[in-house]
Amino acid sequence: MALQLGPIVGEVTHSSAKIWFRADAEGTHTCHVFTDSTSPTEVPGSPWQAVVSQPTGHTATVQVALPNADQLYYYDIRGPGGSTILPGGRLSFKNTPAPGTPTSLTFAFVSCHKPFAYDAAKRFLMWDQMEAVFKDKNIRFLLMIGDQIYGDDCFKKVSRGEQPAVEGYREVYQQYWGHASVMKILGRYPTYMIWDDHEIRDGWGSQGGDSEEHTIFKAARQVYHEFQHGHNPMNFGPEAQHYAFGFGQVGFLVLDLRGHRDMSRNMDERPLLGTKQWEDITDWLTNRAQNYRVLFIVCSVPIVHAPPGAADVSPLMDHWSYMKIRPEQEALVRLLFKVMNESDNLRQIVVLGGNVHEGTVAEIRSYLQEHNKRRRIYQFTSSPIANEPVGAYSFFITFGKTVRIDGNDEIIGKILEEFPERNFGLVHVNYDSGADSYRVVFELYREGKSPYTFST
């Protein structure tokens, strides 16, 4: 019995953690949790059983209970024979403070992990840099916000009948994640994931015939659940890929931009997010978001990027400003401003994006009277962590960097900064206990350049 891939620490709360791994054979494994790196004493309830079986591709997620909030824990995974399957022995991770606790937080976010597109000597360079920065900056968790794999070749082979779909996608995950530079991070820092197009195929959901009924899509979704979503929060039900979570007084709402995307639906049927996701997030933003002081909206594709004139040209159908999706872009932005302006507690909303193969800082400003309390939403984008960066975007030269959100120029998005190097983003949410206030600071670590800093 050996470890095939992992482990990955997924969702953590003040009282629990999800731990994922892939073994090389079936059997009941156990996950042991400790508060010390060497002591044999386990936390109450430990060990927990994890059944590894063929129908889930030998992957398993085990949810463990943790006795204290905001503490460092150590864990071990043992095979059916009782010996450890972790080659380096116990790993550690930290869980969250209790809900509602005022505290500072630093987390990281990345997207577009395609190391094989890059110069062999530098494929994992940004991952290695992350490891050093993570130790130094007390990073509490990582968000991987799309294109954690590139399944395009698999999709093509399956379409041609050359490969079984489910097993094909599993092999892609094994290939893309099976590197020490990646697993050193994912085994030690809680990691939250959301897919984007390449977990299925480039531009998924924007072309004719792309629907939830597509056979290869169903296989890609099954494997997405096995490798990624199984260790995410699932607070909107086991079928939903969108989710929400919190860290003290800081909230996160993670949108699923691919699972329901279908351009054959009418605009009133929400071709981007689908009606069920819209109901869920409207309810959550209206009734739950005010429990947080700062809220991050995580979108694999940034809400503000390609200007509408550029997006209506077919290769940019993936963007929020594409004509068929624009009503959802405007509806979401209006909803975010409404929630932030009507709440006394929730002071700031920030959007996080990936996908576009460059780093950006953008802002969305509302000039509407009803938004006079809080008029600005910032957006930070980090992409790519390993894929080729894009260089300069010609559509910004042709169409400018202004993204009109509504028809009357009362809500306007603008790209403020662009960074064409590979990168990862850090977000510091700094709590000032004297003033009882939060300040959000964005740091973009770029390949071969010094970090860029933006204070909100």
Ligand SMILES: [Fe+2]
């Ligand atoms: Fe990508």
